[in-house]
Amino acid sequence: METLTLQDKYINSVLAELAYINFEKDKNTNQINANEIINKVSSIENFSIEDAKKIFGIIEQKDNNTKNIIKLNGDIQYKFNKSKGYEIVATTNDYGIGKFSSFDGILFKNRENGQLTIAGRGTDFLNDPIGDLVIADGSLTVNGTALFQDISMQKFYDILKDEGLIPSNHKINLTGHSLAGGLIQKFVLHNQDIVNQAYTYNAPGLGGAKAEILNSLGVLPDNIPNDKIRNIILSDGYEVVSGMGVMIGDMEYINGFDGWNPKEQHSIHTIRDIYQKQINFVLQYNISPSDILQYDKKYVGVYGKIYEIILSDEKKILLVPNEDNSYDKYELTPKIYTIDGNIKEYSVKSYDKNGNLIYADEEIDKKEINQPNKEGLLLLKEGQTISQIVEDTAFSSLDLLEYNNLSQEEAKNLPLGYKVLVPKEPPLQIEGEYGVIKLFKNQNDSFTLRLPDENGNKINITYNDNNDLLIYGDNTNPNKISFILNGRFEVWEKDERGVMYLKKISTEEFDILYKMQENKKVLEKVEIKTDNLDVEKIAKYIDFSKEELKELKNLSDNNILKNNI
Template identity: 90%
Template sequence: METLTLQDKYINSVLAELAYINFEKDKNTNQINADKIINKVSSIEEFSIEDAKKIFGILEQKDDNTKNIIKLNDEIHYKFNKSKGYEIVATTNDYDIGKFSSFDGILFKNRENGQLTIAVRGTDFFNDPLKDLVIADGSLTISGTALFQDMSMQNFYNILKDDGLIPQNHKINLTGHSLAGGLIQKFVLHNQDIVNQAYTYNAPGLGGAKAEILNSLGVLPDNIPNDKIRNIILGDGYELISGMGVMIGDVEYINGFDGLNPKEQHSIHTIRNIYQKQINFVLQYNISSSDILQYDKKYVGVYGKIYEIILSHEKKILLVPNKDKSYNKYELTPKIYTIDGNVKEYSVKSYDKEGNLVYPYEDEKRDKRT
């Protein structure tokens, strides 16, 4: 598997959820303004105005002289910080794509590194259940094709490329939930050379017998792009849609849902919320989500499950629960390797629940230096 971080998985779950929003351009400026983005994004459950500002790099408009926040009709107005967050470059609405097929997509640009991501909307249970749930979802899991939506997705990419919004030789990221994840798997199969990394959340695979699908798509077993697709599936409960059919790409399970509602279990909001809770948890112990490659509850301790967090360079962190539900932190750094390159022994630093270094003691470290 590719070394994707907790932050990668979280932010792409956010973009997958944002694909469900219909972002409309202002009729006067022909742009999607910051005020509308704030209003639409903050209306999503557990998305705050601060979340929207951070994701899209949005700032309050301030008076150049007084630096006071400008209010019009007692409302705060916003603007973009053009070096931070994500920019909405284009949507399928701009090209009238998907009117017939019900396909929706958004091209996002990370302003900090220039990476482009196409986020695809998943099944729309309420606005277009016939085209999405019955025709597209059903066709995808039975025959391996989503009828017209897969063609709309390819058309969207082609137009973005022709218009210069996707530069020559730029490899895109893709993200999507449910039906969108199936569309993404199919797209990557046919466009491996233009894809950097794809993320799917609670998605079905392609339908039918495995050999029949691969033959019909012209894909041989030795060129399936497993390393380019990370299929993330909620492992709790009784999910019926996720993982149905043949999954193209690596599969990773995430846990943390304790409800009974199958709609909530399948929702992209649930997965995004689990990632957000994981990030908030590790931040308490000065662990950056951008460094985390794997986050697991693995071992049973005296007072509950121990978290094992895998970082880059084979470094590990163990968070061990105390009786009062706080955690002690243990940092494990590779010290001795076997001849075949596996870690044989770790050096250990331990911290108490207040974050104070417990071992090795400062006087021990001074002794070793002298």
């Protein structure tokens, strides 16, 4: 799912509402001027002149000499700050598209980043009651497709593209309310490659009432995910059009409507007002709407609902109400992680309604947190044991002990803050000639090998530039493993039974090869690569004593001459 902030969802609800306005061009310039925008936008319920100025980057015209604001017939004259806000690039009226039973929309351009957005108009009760309400909405409700309007929407895009108003490589945003939201879902289905992100507000899905019946019978799904579409639905109240049929895209349900009127619940200005109130609320506590991924009334406190505000996967804020209707702010950051990388305990800083720090617990430096889901390290909490860490995970205590090369006795006395290494997933277990070999996948997708020897000792070999640990074949069922250990190169292979055995040892001075014969490992070949090899270096790897080697080969004191055995 695309990461969208509260600011993203708010501004696109604004653009969706602005699509209901019929902006008229100045007869002299054939452009939509700033005063036209100020007059039309400020007439919308709960919109002010200041809102219009901010959205469109509008400023007052001033006399160059006196610096006084210019007025005409008593009205302030406005102009555009051409580096801020949104620009109206084109409308469907420019091309005669906004006619009977057709699509009405506006192409907006964000002057700061160049992003283009097509905002579609929903059901227009006043200007097109027959085209929108009767034909389009009727068709959409019953059949799940709006006659002519989906064709007109595609035509509007194609014209804008042909005229160069939408560059060939530009991926557009789409936003729309109600009927327009349904059109947007269908448009994205047919134009995936040209869409960056789409927003729908209180929109129906595809298929209409027919699909709704099939949904209830389990024949069709309620929702088909599509990460380019975010369908936002106001879940309070009694309105039933939103969400009807099969919704294409990711779903998000918001609340905040306290009325009973279905028409008010369905309207775009209700959703926009909810977002505006949320933004005004968080700004009081120095929280940027551009940082908020999720805003919810989640818990019931002593004096009312507690707001949970998600800023990232690892940071959130709680706004807790007081008796006087003010709120204390609690900033929560990760302190202790579970072995699966989930947050188990937070560090907390709290502030009063005036922003004064009330409390801060002992916070571990961010650099020392070492998140297991990213870096594979977990700081041990005081009194915490390996057994407690692996609770409700796929790991066993033994897995974690062996991965960290710890004995059970050592694990009993680990200090506070001990860095426990956490693998990415439970180990692959391979039968080996000296016992079970474990292959752990590390957080960076390399591997750690837990290898037993003939004496019952176990060593850990983790991939790095020095040991060159390599896995051959399927990582879930490797047939060969090689690595460098203490200056020697070892190759382990599976025999016919699937048992992994030491196949080859190689150093700068000698090579030793083994083979399986009647389920028993025997010496196949020894190659001496240097003169005067110390017998002690090779005798421990083969079934010959030092004395036997002397008898087999021409020895000078305790050294073997360069040759093959």
